[in-house]
Amino acid sequence: MLSRRSVRIKVIQLLYSVSRDEDITRDELIKRYWKSIDSSFELFLYNIYTLLQIASIAEEDKDKRATKYLQSEVDKSFDAKIYFNPRIKDLEKNKNIQKVFDKYHFKERTDKDIFRKIYYDFQKEEPYQQYISRPTNDDDDLEMLLELFRFCRQSADYNELIEDHYVTWEDDKSLVIGSIKKVLKGLPFEKDDFYKEYYPEEECIKDFGEFLLLRTFEEDKSLLNYISPVLKNWHHDRVAVIDMIMLKMAIIEFMYCDSIPVKVTLNEYVELSKVYSTSKSKEFINGVLDRLQHQLTEEGKIVKSGRGLED
Numbered sequence: 228m229l230s231r232r233s234v235r236i237k238v239i240q241l242l243y244s245v246s247r248d249e250d251i252t253r254d255e256l257i258k259r260y261w262k263s264i265d266s267s268f269e270l271f272l273y274n275i276y277t278l279l280q281i282a283s284i285a286e287e288d289k290d291k292r293a294t295k296y297l298q299s300e301v302d303k304s305f306d307a308k309i310y311f312n313p314r315i316k317d318l319e320k321n322k323n324i325q326k327v328f329d330k331y332h333f334k335e336r337t338d339k340d341i342f343r344k345i346y347y348d349f350q351k352e353e354p355y356q357q358y359i360s361r362p363t364n365d366d367d368d369l370e371m372l373l374e375l376f377r378f379c380r381q382s383a384d385y386n387e388l389i390e391d392h393y394v395t396w397e398d399d400k401s402l403v404i405g406s407i408k409k410v411l412k413g414l415p416f417e418k419d420d421f422y423k424e425y426y427p428e429e430e431c432i433k434d435f436g437e438f439l440l441l442r443t444f445e446e447d448k449s450l451l452n453y454i455s456p457v458l459k460n461w462h463h464d465r466v467a468v469i470d471m472i473m474l475k476m477a478i479i480e481f482m483y484c485d486s487i488p489v490k491v492t493l494n495e496y497v498e499l500s501k502v503y504s505t506s507k508s509k510e511f512i513n514g515v516l517d518r519l520q521h522q523l524t525e526e527g528k529i530v531k532s533g534r535g536l537e538d
Contacts, residue, residue, distance in 0.1 A: 228271055228406050229264070229399075229427040231487075232495060234436035235476065236398050237263045239503060242443060242472045253444065260440055263395065264432050269331055270393045271403050271425055272324075275410060276333045277342070277388070278376055279318050284346035285310040305359055309375065312368035317415035324422055341388055349378045372411050380404065435484065442479045443472075450475040457518040469504045470512060477516050481523055485532045489520050 241259055245251050251259075285307035292302040309315070318324065328334070349355055358371045379385040380400075389396045406425050413421070443450070454474055458466070466474075473496045480492040493516045500508035523529045 228402055228425045229267060229431055230402060231431055231435055232499070233267070233399060233402055234427075234431055235439070235495065235499060236503070237395075238436060238440045238443070238476060239469065239472055239499065241440060242476070243469060245444065246468050246472070253441070256440065256444060257437070260437060264427060264436075266393060267395060267399045267403075268426050270389070270395065270399055271406050272327060272331065272422065273333060273389070273392065274403055274407050275318065275324070275422070276328050277337070277385070278372070278379065278407070279315060280337070280339070280342045281346050281349075281379065282310045282315050282372070282375065283319075284343055287343070288346070288350065301360055308363065308368065309355075309358070309371055312372075313365070314368060314372060314411060314414040321419055323419040327422070336392065337388070341384060345379060345382055345384055348382065348384075349375060352378060369411060373408065376404075376407060376411070439476060439479055439484070442483060443476050446479070447475065450478055453478055453519060453523070454515070457515055457522060466511075467505055467508065470500065470508050473500060473504070473512060474515055474519070478519060478523070481520055481529050485530060488531060489524075489529060493517065493520065 237260065241256060241263070244259070245256065289305055289307040292298065292305045295302055352374075354374050355371065358367065363371075386396070393399075410421075410425075454471070477492050477496045480487055481489060484492070493513070496516060497509055497513045500512045504512075520529065
């Protein structure tokens with residue numbers, strides 16, 4: 228579920244925390260790293276839970292319509308099919324994932340009134356109005372669930388709900404969205420523990436992520452010996468903390484991650500600097516890393532093998 232870019236972001240954030248608190252130990256750093264990985268997976272599961280809960284309000288909607296004194300034709304024919312379709316029911320009947328929801332205490336952590344508000348806001352949308360007013364099939368059910376999830380992501384209430392529980396929502400959002408779409412399209416699953424397949428791959432989070440974190444942490448001082456000579460009229464103390472962290476991480480990738488092409492590493496940190504650093508960092512990071520990769524190549528310290536994997 229996580230990409231190397233999202234792992235880089237986690238490493239940047241953790242190394243920044245070290246720069247603010249030098250008492251953080253290696254063991255504590257590892258502990259925080261794996262907690263952040265687990266939190267991203269939990270965030271994925273929480274999105275499944277919230278989507279299921281919001282869809283379930285349709286049953287309440289049906290009961291309300293049935294008790295109206297003056298019912299419209301839509302009220303009379305209303306079917307809570309966004310909740311009673313096979314895809315949602317497969318999730319609801321999945322004992323394994325329900326146990327996981329209980330493990331994380333999702334129910335106790337969320338006020339159902341929030342789900343009600345989101346559903347009733349969605350209920351006013353034209354796509355949903357059309358969906359409930361005509362006969363539909365499985366493809367229509369899938370499209371409406373995707374539409375509901377799309378609406379949720381645009382809802383201030385939904386985003387506030389997620390951000391209240393998971394500070395990494397903005398960082399992990401695109402990957403969680405992609406995973407949720409795959410889940411909805413894949414339902415119903417043959418395996419009750421299908422969600423385990425969405426836990427980040429070890430190659431990404433351990434072989435790359437944990438390695439990058441620890442190597443950068445452990446070689447922090449020595450990495451300055453590579454950076455200082457190429458700064459050109461800058462002393463390293465004047466470099467923004469985040470920029471210095473990214474430069475050090477990039478050197479580790481240049482020298483030790485032999486399956487990641489130099490160009491990929493360089494481009495990745497330039498892109499990350501646009502989001503996580505200053506307005507001038509893009510040009511600074513690009514220039515310094517370009518000089519560093521030439522220097523390290525000449526010294527024989529960059530040896531790449533294979534074509535590398537997509538980030």
